[in-house]
Amino acid sequence: MLIDLDKLFRLDGRSAIVTGAAQGMGEAIARYLAGMGARVAVADINGEGARAVAGAIVAEGGQARSWTIDMASEAAILALVEEVHDAFGRIDILVNNAGVQNRNYLEDTTGDFWDSVLDVNLRGPAIAIREVVKRMRADRIDGRIVNIASNSAFHATTPSLYAYSTSKAGVAGLTRAAAMEVVKDGIRVNAICPGNTATPGQMTSTGPGFSPETIARFAPPIGRQGRPDDIAAAVLFATSDASAYMTGQTIVVDGGWLTC
Template structure:
């Protein structure tokens, strides 16, 4: 019989999860910790991410919080180095931190565009580069999982121009890095959520979606996504069950894109 605890278990492994203070990142961190991983949670909201890390630790897992601005290269480099030093190894990196602010094309300044690209695409690039450096040096068969979006493949709303472009970049980053590091036994994949209820969705700035647009966000499955839906997909890619999968983008959107 199959040993599912072994196939999906992460005992002895160390994971970095960015955006771990709330929403998808929090759910991912809790799920990986529940599967046995030690978790380094990073977020710009330090008090909030510390509270999540403390709660995970109180439940019996190893967890530690790091205050990191994903738009700042030196802070990302320090995060990866610190997590490796603090936990003794690095096996999994989940690039989840991101912004979903909105603007129509004519209202999109270069500064707005740069902020979205810096956090959503440049940040994951730097974290991936630094993680690969450590995994290669340690000889670790690592896992890098990027959180993209179904907006990478389909224009879901006009005001999501910068967001969708950044997430399309994440999908491209995933495929290109996967090809380059496959020889190092490092698997790189992306999870692409659809409409998922998160606190970050509520605090995003920009023009409100009109009612007819909101109606289009409801997928055929009949409900919006939950952070736990995304966390389950991340666990799959992080586990031995996905050891033969790399360079893939898994859409988790209740059928919104494909039906």
């Protein structure tokens, strides 16, 4: 009997939160999940952008609502999770995509600078996982959590990413630790690690140490930059029944860059 692959990837009846979803990878992820039937909370610090993405999804026949969220604020994260749960009745999927890549060299990295990166990239996702897991456990939902890390978690790609690379390595560790703790509840936690991905306001385009020659170093063996759809497709896999036997994993989607 042939396998119904469409059914394997469908997300009908499920609700998802995607942070950092006003553009780029987050927008693509929101569109992919909505395209497979999920109700999507499009969350971003850019409220106007989040509303535009949610509106476009609805106009195309999907289900979405927007929220304005600062992932550096614990109170804002708590409010987001509560409001989405009230609006959708359940939370099945969390995609921690929001992130910052503030750049500074080692000798210039102050405590405040560390906080500006870690609060959004690591502390925020940890708080979001904690709050979403509470709802998943209470509702007895076999939840799926996906953290967006980076291939920078495994390789020091360039100077000035001292705090960013550290934060993303932390996300990989957070993924494994959370997966081990919640697996007994039927909740799966995995991470997607993008490489250089072309997005609006691309993180890898400006900042200390980012000359044209440095940027060229990011060209992977596959011969092109990543696209938001490349990352969204990996997230769809990790949130669907196709990945039912996988948890605590970090999937690198970087065109083979780490093989160099």
